[in-house]
Amino acid sequence: MWEAIKTEDEWKKTLTPQQYNVLREKGTEPAFTGKLLKNKKTGMYVCAACGNPLFSSDTKFDSGTGWPSFWDAVSNESVELHADNSFGMRRVEVTCKKCGGHLGHLFDDSPTPTGQRFCINSVSLDFKEQKDSGEKPKD
Numbered sequence: 001m002w003e004a005i006k007t008e009d010e011w012k013k014t015l016t017p018q019q020y021n022v023l024r025e026k027g028t029e030p031a032f033t034g035k036l037l038k039n040k041k042t043g044m045y046v047c048a049a050c051g052n053p054l055f056s057s058d059t060k061f062d063s064g065t066g067w068p069s070f071w072d073a074v075s076n077e078s079v080e081l082h083a084d085n086s087f088g089m090r091r092v093e094v095t096c097k098k099c100g101g102h103l104g105h106l107f108d109d110s111p112t113p114t115g116q117r118f119c120i121n122s123v124s125l126d127f128k129e130q131k132d133s134g135e136k137p138k139d
Contacts, residue, residue, distance in 0.1 A: 005099075006099075008024065011023075011024050011049070014049070015048070015049060016123075018123050019048055019049070019123050019124070022102060022121045022123050022124055023048065023049050023096075023101035023102055023103075023123075023124055024101065024102070025102075026086075026093070026102040027102075028104075028121060029067075029121045029122060029123050030066075031065065031066025031067060032066040033066075033122075034066075034067060034068060034121065034122020034123065035122050035123075036068050036122040036125055036127055037066065037067065037122055039057075039060075039068075039127060040057075041057065041127070041129050041130075042057050042058075042129070042130045043057050043127055043128050043129040043130040044056060044057070044074070044127070044128045044130070045057070045060075045068070045070075045120075045125045045126070045127055045128075046125065046126050046127075046128055047096040047098065047099060047101055047103070047124065047125070047126070048101075048123065048124055048125055048126045049096065049099045049101040049124075050096060050098045050099035050101070051126070052077075052078065052096050052097065052098035052099065053074045053075075053078060054073060054074060054078045054079060054096065054103070054120075054125070055070040055072075055073060055074060055078070055118065055120070055125075056070075056074055057130075059071045059072045059112075061110075061112060063110065063117055063119070065119055067104065067119050067120060067121060067122070068119075068120050068121075068122055068125065069110070069117050069118065069119055069120070070117075070118040070120065071110055071112035071113060071114045071116055071117065071118070072113075072114050072116065072118075073118065077097055077098075078096075079094050079095065079096065079097055079103065079118075080094075080095050080096075080097045080100075081093070081094060081095075081106060082095060084105065091105045091106075091107075092105060092106040092107075093105055093106075094106050094118055094120065096124075101124060102121075102124065103118075103120050103121065103124045103125075104118065104119045104120035104121050104124065105118075105119050106118050106119070107119060
């Protein structure tokens, strides 16, 4: 069970309409429109709904698909994977392990160390920039 449990009314008050559509209703933001697509800063990508650390900038790459892409999650405590057979397709849905929010999908088509591409909606993410001091990003 998820740690960050809220009612749908609470989520609607906490999230923007676009965040609610993607994180709670499994929507998808239009390709090439996300605020974090071209972000090249060093730091941590966290869940926009609950702040759970999800992906490091060290694993981000340009897949050319129009969504932020990562070749690995921060840890086993970051994301959960689920079969997604919607729209007549077989995909793997990626959700936040802490709040259950929809993040995007996982594909095995990447020329990266893991061969995986976590294709993630920008609106599902917040970015915590790492300061130059070498310290880990702060919440």
